[in-house]
Amino acid sequence: MVSRRLFLATSSLLGGLSVVKTAGAADSEHSQMLHQGGNRVVGSVDHDRNGFSPSELLTEWETGTVSILPDGRTLREFHITAVDVELEIAPGVMFPAWTYNGRVPGPSLRATESDVIRIHFSNSGTHPHTMHFHGIHSARMDGVPGAGHVEPGEKFTYEFDAKPFGCHLYHCHSFPLKRHIHKGLYGAFVIDPDPEKHPEHEQIARSRLLGTTENGRWQELIMVMNAFDTSFDDENEFYAVNTIPFAYMDNAIQVKRNTPVRIYLVNVTEFDPINSFHLHGNFFNYYDHGTTLTPTLNTVDTIMQCQAQRGIIEFSFADHETGLYMFHAHQSEFAELGWMANFEVV
Amino acid sequence: MILRRVSILVPLLMIAVLIGSFLIAQPFDYLSKGAPPGEELKVESIRLNDSGIHITVRAAGSEPMFIAQVQVDGGYRNFTQSPEGSIGYLSSVLIEIPYPWITGETHHLLFITSSGATFEHTIDVAVETPGVKFNDFVGLALVGLFVGVIPIFIGYAFYPALMSFGEAGREFAMALTVGLLAFLLIDTIGEGLEVAEKVVGGLKADLVVWLSAILTTLVLLRIGRRTGRPPEGPELAMFIAIGIGVHNLGEGLAIGASLAVGEVALASFLVLGFALHNVTEGIAISSPIQKESISFSRLSLLALIGGGPAIIGTMTGSLSISPFWTALAFGIGAGAILQVIIEVGGVYLRRKRDQSVPWYSTASLVGFWCGIVVMYATAFVVRG
Numbered sequence: 047m048v049s050r051r052l053f054l055a056t057s058s059l060l061g062g063l064s065v066v067k068t069a070g071a072a073d074s075e076h077s078q079m080l081h082q083g084g085n086r087v088v089g090s091v092d093h094d095r096n097g098f099s100p101s102e103l104l105t106e107w108e109t110g111t112v113s114i115l116p117d118g119r120t121l122r123e124f125h126i127t128a129v130d131v132e133l134e135i136a137p138g139v140m141f142p143a144w145t146y147n148g149r150v151p152g153p154s155l156r157a158t159e160s161d162v163i164r165i166h167f168s169n170s171g172t173h174p175h176t177m178h179f180h181g182i183h184s185a186r187m188d189g190v191p192g193a194g195h196v197e198p199g200e201k202f203t204y205e206f207d208a209k210p211f212g213c214h215l216y217h218c219h220s221f222p223l224k225r226h227i228h229k230g231l232y233g234a235f236v237i238d239p240d241p242e243k244h245p246e247h248e249q250i251a252r253s254r255l256l257g258t259t260e261n262g263r264w265q266e267l268i269m270v271m272n273a274f275d276t277s278f279d280d281e282n283e284f285y286a287v288n289t290i291p292f293a294y295m296d297n298a299i300q301v302k303r304n305t306p307v308r309i310y311l312v313n314v315t316e317f318d319p320i321n322s323f324h325l326h327g328n329f330f331n332y333y334d335h336g337t338t339l340t341p342t343l344n345t346v347d348t349i350m351q352c353q354a355q356r357g358i359i360e361f362s363f364a365d366h367e368t369g370l371y372m373f374h375a376h377q378s379e380f381a382e383l384g385w386m387a388n389f390e391v392v
Numbered sequence: 393m394i395l396r397r398v399s400i401l402v403p404l405l406m407i408a409v410l411i412g413s414f415l416i417a418q419p420f421d422y423l424s425k426g427a428p429p430g431e432e433l434k435v436e437s438i439r440l441n442d443s444g445i446h447i448t449v450r451a452a453g454s455e456p457m458f459i460a461q462v463q464v465d466g467g468y469r470n471f472t473q474s475p476e477g478s479i480g481y482l483s484s485v486l487i488e489i490p491y492p493w494i495t496g497e498t499h500h501l502l503f504i505t506s507s508g509a510t511f512e513h514t515i516d517v518a519v520e521t522p523g524v525k526f527n528d529f530v531g532l533a534l535v536g537l538f539v540g541v542i543p544i545f546i547g548y549a550f551y552p553a554l555m556s557f558g559e560a561g562r563e564f565a566m567a568l569t570v571g572l573l574a575f576l577l578i579d580t581i582g583e584g585l586e587v588a589e590k591v592v593g594g595l596k597a598d599l600v601v602w603l604s605a606i607l608t609t610l611v612l613l614r615i616g617r618r619t620g621r622p623p624e625g626p627e628l629a630m631f632i633a634i635g636i637g638v639h640n641l642g643e644g645l646a647i648g649a650s651l652a653v654g655e656v657a658l659a660s661f662l663v664l665g666f667a668l669h670n671v672t673e674g675i676a677i678s679s680p681i682q683k684e685s686i687s688f689s690r691l692s693l694l695a696l697i698g699g700g701p702a703i704i705g706t707m708t709g710s711l712s713i714s715p716f717w718t719a720l721a722f723g724i725g726a727g728a729i730l731q732v733i734i735e736v737g738g739v740y741l742r743r744k745r746d747q748s749v750p751w752y753s754t755a756s757l758v759g760f761w762c763g764i765v766v767m768y769a770t771a772f773v774v775r776g
Contacts, residue, residue, distance in 0.1 A: 084469055084470050084490060084491065084492075085467050085468060085469065085470075086468055086469070086470055087461050087468045088461060088462075088468075088470060088471055089460070136460065136461060136504075137460060137461065138458060138460030138461065138506050139460045139461060139504055139505075139506060139508055140506055140507065140508065141508055274508075276504065276507075276508025276509070276510070277504075277508055277509050277510040278508075279510075283504055283508065283510060291468070292468070379466055382466060382467030382468065383463070383466065383467065383468060384468065
């Protein structure tokens with residue numbers, strides 16, 4: 047007899063009109079009191095236990111072991127191991143992750159156009175895994191069942207030339223694919239352009255090539271947009287760039303006014319069709335897939351990416367006041383579930 | 393003889409040894425090795441006020457559960473928990489979220505535990521929870537009076553007219569009473585089981601509803617027959633009032649709890665429906681009274697016993713008590729109603745036997761039908 051409850055509840059409200067008024071007043075008080083601080087996670091993540099911190103993930107490149115082959119070409123070798131790790135992916139929330147080298151996202155690999163890439167992959171996990179690179183390579187090196195599919199305890203070496211230059215990614219291509227990806231098997235894979243091959247845009251190419259003076263004038267950041275389905279219902283509970291929700295909200299990313307910013311942005315978010323990047327108070331140029339040296343989009347403040355889409359974002363705060371400038375997914379849903387962050391312009 | 397009685401210690405000792413050896417040696421734990429901890433979390437009450445959302449949750453995890461994060465409407469929110477830390481089996485904590493909830497709208501809560509499991513709860517219609525304010529209590533008491541007590545008096549007023557039909561009128565009144573009590577019995581059990589779903593599974597609240605009903609019936613039957621004779625006349629009227637009263641207490645608790653959980657909708661015309669619904673309770677209470685004169689104060693007392701608990705229940709229920717107690721109140725209410733069904737039916741049957749006439753008659757059949765149909769119809773109006 048639900049109705050009877052409703053009725054008495056009703057009558058109690060009729061008994062005091064003041065009740066309704068108070069609630070109305072309460073709304074405005076709330077919005078003042080909670081304007082900024084309310085939308086957050088409570089507590090903090092033990093980054094030491096995880097073995098990686100969000101600030102390291104932003105700038106840590108894995109450039110591999112470099113040697114010169116008899117034919118004069120550069121050989122770049124990487125060692126990657128798949129391991130199962132229990133990660134604290136949000137304060138107090140443990141996630142049974144599958145990882146490359148114990149971290150999510152996996153190491154951000156960086157090479158130069160036309161390098162010979164050799165990936166020594168061993169699987170220490172409990173399920174078969176692969177490394178499937180987005181790039182140009184032969185079928186044998188594709189990292190799918192039947193080609194570079196690695197059983198637990200076994201190894202495989204992927205070999206291919208680094209091309210095309212751009213901002214790419216790698217991920218596990220074992221099945222069930224959704225599960226292997228959202229458990230944490232993905233990472234950024236960036237190929238810098240070789241300036242000698244691009245005489246028409248040599249300076250731009252040099253600024254993209256890690257280690258050059260021109261490149262040193264930029265502040266480069268790696269951002270992998272990812273999410274976690276902790277309840278395994280094919281819907282994500284947490285969204286972030288670089289795994290930890292709201293990590294750059296309280297600890298804003300410092301940006302120097304006179305240094306232009308370049309973000310290598312990769313979307314690996316599972317389950318949701320798209321993810322996006324929106325910058326406050328500024329506009330940027332965008333290079334879809336990073337495979338061109340001139341922007342594919344000029345002067346925008348929001349871009350979207352489907353899963354595995356990626357690109358390079360370039361902007362400058364040179365003419366701005368110092369202060370906090372937010373950036374976040376412009377799916378408010380993702381933003382409120384963790385994909386929200388700040389640049390602190392100094 | 394003494395020795396034989398003392399021998400009860402033997403099985404008790406064996407049980408103690410069994411428990412002790414299992415707790416210490418844990419011989420079968422390897423069977424559950426690797427199984428993830430089972431987790432269950434239920435929202436027991438919600439209060440909404442100026443400072444935000446205040447939620448009492450009870451946990452039933454195979455291991456202590458830790459609420460790591462809380463979402464409101466699909467966003468992570470700052471919250472505090474008291475007491476802090478992990479929540480033990482069947483323990484409850486208070487979660488407080490400073491959140492700008494919106495009057496009249498729906499809000500969704502999601503609790504995420506350390507294992508990443510999620511537990512949802514929906515506040516269907518957010519309305520400020522009445523605090524322990526004097527004005528609210530006065531308002532509730534007045535409403536309870538109009539809905540619970542006054543209709544019973546109106547019901548009494550049917551008594552002379554019914555009696556004017558002589559034996560047929562009396563048969564009708566008693567059968568009507570049994571009919572409406574039958575309705576209330578089914579309804580009370582149903583309500584109890586509905587509330588029981590809000591209780592964590594470990595407390596087995598659904599069983600508590602059934603068992604408390606059976607035990608209450610037996611206890612009240614024993615009390616009613618303490619003189620060796622079944623209750624009749626004014627005493628039976630008192631038992632009917634008690635039965636209806638306990639039912640109304642459960643109702644009140646459920647109403648109050650709905651308030652506390654924010655499941656509140658507005659519809660003032662329902663007053664009428666409830667008044668009609670409860671008029672029949674007045675007929676029921678007065679039905680066993682014979683030609684004996686009964687004082688007005690005595691009738692008033694019966695009306696208070698029958699209708700008053702709705703007021704007490706609503707006020708108590710709004711104070712965020714566990715739905716477990718509401719389920720228990722419904723169980724006890726159902727038991728009390730079953731007792732009066734048995735006793736009123738018994739009075740009726742003995743009466744017919746004494747008169748050496750069959751127990752079935754058109755008047756009694758029509759009365760029983762009327763009891764059920766009137767209750768159903770007024771309940772239907774109320775639902776509308």
